[in-house]
Structure formats: C-alpha cells, structure tokens
Amino acid sequence: MVCTAGPAASGALSVMRETLGMTMEMFIHDETPTDEVDRREKVLSGLADSVRDLVDATIRSTVPDDELAAVRAEVAALAARLRRQQLPGPAGVHYNSEGRSWNWGNAVVGLGNAVAPPVEIVHDAFGSAYAEMTLGAAYEGPPGMVHGGVSALMLDQIMGETASGFKRLTMTGTLTLRYRRPLPLGPVRMDARIAGEEGRKITVEARIGVPGEDTAVEATGLFLIPRWASVDETEQGWSRSAEG
Numbered sequence: 001m002v003c004t005a006g007p008a009a010s011g012a013l014s015v016m017r018e019t020l021g022m023t024m025e026m027f028i029h030d031e032t033p034t035d036e037v038d039r040r041e042k043v044l045s046g047l048a049d050s051v052r053d054l055v056d057a058t059i060r061s062t063v064p065d066d067e068l069a070a071v072r073a074e075v076a077a078l079a080a081r082l083r084r085q086q087l088p089g090p091a092g093v094h095y096n097s098e099g100r101s102w103n104w105g106n107a108v109v110g111l112g113n114a115v116a117p118p119v120e121i122v123h124d125a126f127g128s129a130y131a132e133m134t135l136g137a138a139y140e141g142p143p144g145m146v147h148g149g150v151s152a153l154m155l156d157q158i159m160g161e162t163a164s165g166f167k168r169l170t171m172t173g174t175l176t177l178r179y180r181r182p183l184p185l186g187p188v189r190m191d192a193r194i195a196g197e198e199g200r201k202i203t204v205e206a207r208i209g210v211p212g213e214d215t216a217v218e219a220t221g222l223f224l225i226p227r228w229a230s231v232d233e234t235e236q237g238w239s240r241s242a243e244g
C-alpha cells in the first residue's frame, strides 16, 4: 500500500520536518520522480514478498539439519549482497512534490518490510477505515493464535491512520484493548472509526476478528495531534493511491 500526498500535505510535512527535529527528519523531501518510485517499489515489494515467504518457510520447515545449514549459508550470502549499498538508518517516510509518498519500512503497511504482512488499509471515508489480511505463522502467540501484541500493533496502525486521515499528524497517546476471544491465525479483518474529537484529542474505536465472526479484540485509543504539529484540514491531504 502506498500513500500519495497532495501539495498541501507536502507543505505540512516540510513544516513538521523543520519543527520536530530528529523524529520528523524521518519525513524526507525526496524529488525522485514518481515513475522511478513506482518502479523501485514494484521490485522492492517483490523482494519483500519473497523474504516473507522465506520467513514462513523457515518457521515451518522440517528439512534435515544439514539442509538448514546449507540454506543458512545461502541466505547469509544474499544478505551480504544487499548490504553493499544501505541507508544509514531506517527507511522513514519520503515524499516528492508530485504528491507521491512512500513509507516502505513501516512495521504494518511497509511494502519493503518483510516483517509487515503488509496490511492494505482502505479509507472509505474520512474517519473510517478497514483492512483485510492474512496473519500466518510469523504472527503466532498462543498455539495457532495471533499474538496479542501483534493484534495491538495492527490496530494501532489502522487507528492512527484513521485519526490522521492523512490530513494531520497524530500520535498514539493511550491504547486500551479488550481481548474478548482468541484470534486464530489466518484471514482477519479490522475496522476503525473516529468516535469523537475534542481539540487535539481524537478518540478512535476499532476491532479485529475473523471476517464475518464475532470480534476477537476491541480497542479504544486516544490519539493526539502533538502541540508542535501543523494541521492540514484541506482535502488535499495525503490519500491512498489506487494501485495499493
């Protein structure tokens, strides 16, 4: 999933970057042309998909020990190839003045991050979002069940995006979870909506569960627009791109 940013959002991000120092230096104004970003994203996300498959295959492999050792050597050689050219730190969030942005390292939605499922969050209206994805063996907590911290991670992302609507920067202040029933590994669905707003405080409610079944985890979160953040209330804020 990709974000595209309108010109107003680019302006807002510039202000944030200047205002916030170290943390918001992760919002990087980057004039890579959109077609180059699209091309790189396709190749990088393909690699991340394969690494994700490797993670699942590793967890579930029953091949003999010597075969595991041989695969390890090959994987180490591949990592060394990728290490030949590296960013000095995390991927951050990039944006260009054509309105394209990309956050390939995000732990939940990052297309270049094999740790992320990655989740494709659909914003059907401002203040309302949903996502459907599959959480496999890499996300296990109790046997056969999604780890409770993973549910919290997934919910935090969709709730943060819902509070923000890609028009304003919001940060999680408080997140309260009620684990009503275990969530089996496999297909899951999340829904989130803004339940209320008061000044810089936005309350979001969300849930995750097996599609079509009772909610497994309910969440309520208080998301704050930090006092230092600029707010872009125009319709030109960030929006999700169609290509996902």
Ligand SMILES: CCCCCCCCCCCCCC(=O)SCCNC(=O)CCNC(=O)[C@H](O)C(C)(C)COP(=O)(O)OP(=O)(O)OC[C@H]1O[C@@H](n2cnc3c(N)ncnc32)[C@H](O)[C@@H]1OP(=O)(O)O
Binding pocket: 009, 012, 013, 156, 157, 158, 159, 160, 161, 164, 166, 167, 168, 169, 170, 171, 172, 173, 174, 200, 201, 222, 224, 225, 226, 227, 228, 232, 237, 238
């Ligand atoms: C265009 C932009 C696009 C951006 C894309 C976004 C996509 C997002 C997707 C990302 C998804 C991933 C999401 C993530 O992972 S976000 C990462 C996890 N969260 C954090 O790291 C947040 C760390 N904390 C802070 O930075 C600050 O403490 C914040 C910003 C939260 C508040 O610092 P600020 O200096 O602004 O606050 P204030 O002192 O003026 O207080 C203001 C009011 O709020 C009340 N209060 C304060 N703290 C809390 C609290 N913790 N719970 C409840 N209430 C709290 C306070 O009592 C006061 O109330 P009142 O006295 O007025 O009644």
